[in-house]
Amino acid sequence: MERRVPGSEQMNWLRAALLAALISSCAVISSAEDRAIPLNQLRSGSEFLSPELRALQADAFANPGMLWVERGAKLWSTPAGSAGQSCASCHQDAAKTMRGVAASYPRVDAKSGFLLNVEARINQCRSERQAVAPFRYESDDLLSLTAYVNSFSKDYKINVVIDGNAETYFEAGRTLYYRRSGQMNLSCAQCHEENWGKNLYAERISQGHPNAYPAYRMEWQSMGSLERRLRACLSGVRAEMLPYGAQEYRNLALFLAWRAQGLPMESPGIRR
Amino acid sequence: MASYRIDGDEVRASLTGAAGDAGRGRSIVLNRSEGACLLCHSLPPSELGAEPFMGNLAPSLAGVGSRMTAGQLRLRMIDSTRINSATIMPAYYRIEGLNQVALAYRGKPVLSAEQIEDVVAYLRQLK
Numbered sequence: 001m002e003r004r005v006p007g008s009e010q011m012n013w014l015r016a017a018l019l020a021a022l023i024s025s026c027a028v029i030s031s032a033e034d035r036a037i038p039l040n041q042l043r044s045g046s047e048f049l050s051p052e053l054r055a056l057q058a059d060a061f062a063n064p065g066m067l068w069v070e071r072g073a074k075l076w077s078t079p080a081g082s083a084g085q086s087c088a089s090c091h092q093d094a095a096k097t098m099r100g101v102a103a104s105y106p107r108v109d110a111k112s113g114f115l116l117n118v119e120a121r122i123n124q125c126r127s128e129r130q131a132v133a134p135f136r137y138e139s140d141d142l143l144s145l146t147a148y149v150n151s152f153s154k155d156y157k158i159n160v161v162i163d164g165n166a167e168t169y170f171e172a173g174r175t176l177y178y179r180r181s182g183q184m185n186l187s188c189a190q191c192h193e194e195n196w197g198k199n200l201y202a203e204r205i206s207q208g209h210p211n212a213y214p215a216y217r218m219e220w221q222s223m224g225s226l227e228r229r230l231r232a233c234l235s236g237v238r239a240e241m242l243p244y245g246a247q248e249y250r251n252l253a254l255f256l257a258w259r260a261q262g263l264p265m266e267s268p269g270i271r272r
Numbered sequence: 273m274a275s276y277r278i279d280g281d282e283v284r285a286s287l288t289g290a291a292g293d294a295g296r297g298r299s300i301v302l303n304r305s306e307g308a309c310l311l312c313h314s315l316p317p318s319e320l321g322a323e324p325f326m327g328n329l330a331p332s333l334a335g336v337g338s339r340m341t342a343g344q345l346r347l348r349m350i351d352s353t354r355i356n357s358a359t360i361m362p363a364y365y366r367i368e369g370l371n372q373v374a375l376a377y378r379g380k381p382v383l384s385a386e387q388i389e390d391v392v393a394y395l396r397q398l399k
Contacts, residue, residue, distance in 0.1 A: 183377040184362040185353075185370055195360065200311050201325035239372045 035259070036193045037207060042263050043196075045271055048206040053218070057270040065147060065216040065268025068140070068223045072148025075141060081130040087145070090129065094152060102153040103265050106254045108165045115169040115250045118146050119225060137244035143223045147214045150267035157264055158211060160257040173255030176248060182239030188252075203272070209260040210253060212269020219272060226253055229271075273367060274385045281355055282343030287365070287385035297394025300387055301333075307383065307391060309333070312360070319398070329360060337398040345392050349383070364388060 046054055056062055077088040091097045106117045109124070116124065122145050123134035135142035162170040177188045191200075192208030199205070213226035220228075227249045231241045242248055274287040286292070300307040301315070302323050310323055312330040320326070336345070347354060351363035364382040383391070 179371060181370075181372040183370065183373050183380075183382060186360065186362065190360045195329050199326075199328045201327055205329075235374075238374050238377045240374045 036189065037196075037259065039262050042209070042260060043207055044263055044266065045206045045209055045212055046266060046269065048204045049270065049272065053270050053272070057212075057266065057268075063216070063268060063270065065214070065223055065270065068144040068147040068214070068216075069151045069268055071140065072144035072146070072151075075145050076148060080126070081132040083131065085130045087125065090125075094148065098149050098152040100153050100156040102150040102267070103156040103158050104160055106169075106250050106257065107161060108169070110165075113165055115166065115247075115254060117226075117250055117253055118149055120245070120250070122146060122149070138225060138228060140223075143214050143225065146225070147223065147268050150214065150265065153265045154267065155264045157262045158257050158260050160254060160261065162254065162258050166254065169251045170254050170258065172248075173251035173253070176252050177255050182234065182237030184237040184239075186237045188233070207259075208256065209263055210256045211260055211263050212266045212271055214267055215269040215271045217271045223268070226256075273365075273381065276346075276350065278347060278354065279343070281347060282341060283346040283350060284343040286389050287346070287350075288389050290389065292386070292389030292391070292393035294390070294393040294397050296387075297390035297392070300383070300391050301394060306387070307364075309391075316398070333395065333398055335398060337396040340395075342392050342396055345395050346388065349388050349391060 046057060049057070056064075060066055073094075075087070076091075076094055077086050079086045079089070087094070102118050105121070106115050108114070109116050109121075114120075119135075119137070119142055122142065126132050126134050135145070160166075180187045180190075188208060191205050196205050196207045210226050213229060214223050215229070216223050217229070219232075227244055230249055230252060234241050276283045276285065276287060298319070301309045302321055304311075304323075310326045312327040314326040314328065314332045314334070316334045340348075348361070350365040352359045352361040353363060362382060365385065365388050367379055367381055
């Protein structure tokens with residue numbers, strides 16, 4: 001039995017209008033975003049790990065990536081350059097100032113218009129503020145400081161900006177993601193979108209999210225950046241590897257972050 | 273690169289003009305650095321030899337010799353995108369229209385014409 005209450009006609013009209021507005025706005029969002037893996041079906045790479053490796057990642061005392069985080073903590077307050085500036089001189093206590101920051105990277109630097117990942121942002125500070133040489137890509141120093149900064153975004157959800165001055169980078173990243181490359185003629189999407197969950201030999205293909213990096217990878221027996229991981233896929237499809245710091249990697253990283261929008265950050269993650 | 277003619281979904285003539293060697297073909301299929309076919313495909317357990325792992329991205333090769341002619345197998349190995357443009361299967365005998373190929377592999381097909389024929393001969397035996 002329907003209960004009639006005074007003013008219900010007006011309420012129904014309002015509801016219908018709200019519903020119509022909601023439906024039309026949803027349609028706009030979904031067509032603009034065009035997500036191959038819906039947000040509610042995102043699965044972090046850690047879900048494709050063995051229980052042992054998942055436990056290793058979760059245990060801050062056993063996680064080998066924490067060695068780099070600890071080293072990064074020391075570097076944060078170590079002065080560099082003739083002005084004797086450390087990261088802490090400007091940014092004070094990273095536990096307060098860096099909280100959640102890495103979850104919004106890669107992001108466009110408003111002043112230069114360049115798309116920066118955390119590594120590039122650190123090196124920008126070194127050149128512009130400390131007047132010292134940038135850290136070498138994949139050096140323990142750069143991995144350590146990046147891992148330290150990222151550690152304050154652990155469990156923060158990835159949330160990157162892809163419009164405005166980020167749009168060109170984002171679209172270039174998307175194009176690269178769907179383009180076949182290498183002698184094996186494969187795109188990122190063919191494995192990580194169309195076939196995730198299936199096996200290559202005995203190894204399950206993940207959805208290819210960037211939320212663990214810098215990560216300690218068992219295959220490397222070391223910490224490595226997202227770029228290093230991307231190069232491993234390029235090598236697998238027998239494609240030419242671009243130099244570290246190449247714009248293409250950053251564009252791709254922005255697209256990957258958007259694909260993983262809402263997934264919690266795990267760095268320092270453990271990966272196979 | 274040997275030239276070839278496509279008839280329907282087949283390349284009927286051998287790329288080398290000769291029949292392949294099924295024994296060598298089997299080792300190419302199993303070898304991780306040559307064909308690496310088992311990265312994606314599976315074989316009947318009796319064929320596996322020392323390779324303990326098989327992928328499951330692609331159809332099983334069990335009985336493929338009964339399902340397909342030598343010509344069909346040959347075209348699928350030469351360039352599977354001729355049959356399905358969205359296929360995940362790499363083109364094993366094609367050097368054109370590829371992006372960003374690593375220097376060491378540029379201008380070279382994944383397998384040689386002889387190797388393609390060896391694999392065709394092996395697959396035809398999987399009845």
